[in-house]
Amino acid sequence: MSGRTGFSVRFLPVLALAGTLTLLGGCGDNAGPPAAKAAPLDARLTEIYSRTCVGCHTTPDSGAPQSHNVAAWAPRMAQSDELLLAHMADGFAGMPPLGQCAECSAEDLIALMHFMAAPAPADPSTKDAE
Secondary structure, three states: OHHHHHHHHHOHHHHHHHHHHHHHOOOOOOOOOOOOOOOOOOHHHHHHHHHHHHHHHOOHHHOOOOOOOHHHHHHHHOOOHHHHHHHHHHOEOOEOHHHHOOOOOHHHHHHHHHHHHOOOOOOHHHHHHO
16 A cells, blocks of 8 residues: 555645645636647757657547647636646546656646647748748
């Protein structure tokens, strides 16, 4: 049973963040979620995305919602970040715990999720073509 205790303690910061977000979830109006907008990932998160997310979230047969497929992500994003964070931390359906990202913090997981759920970032090489 000690393995289970280590598991629980390891995820204590993730669970604490989820609890805080739950408490803050009641703040403000209920106008619905804001339109998703892909925030660029920093170099560290880009490397994590490439190493741990791309394998499933760019392979349609994986069953995972595909990166930047807003329609596929919409039902998930209608849920709370707290619930989605719990799914990511514990694993859900075919997703392994933490999405196989042992070094990811709760903030990392949420940032990666929002990045994948948003429309694809504009291609900077087409900026001057407008």
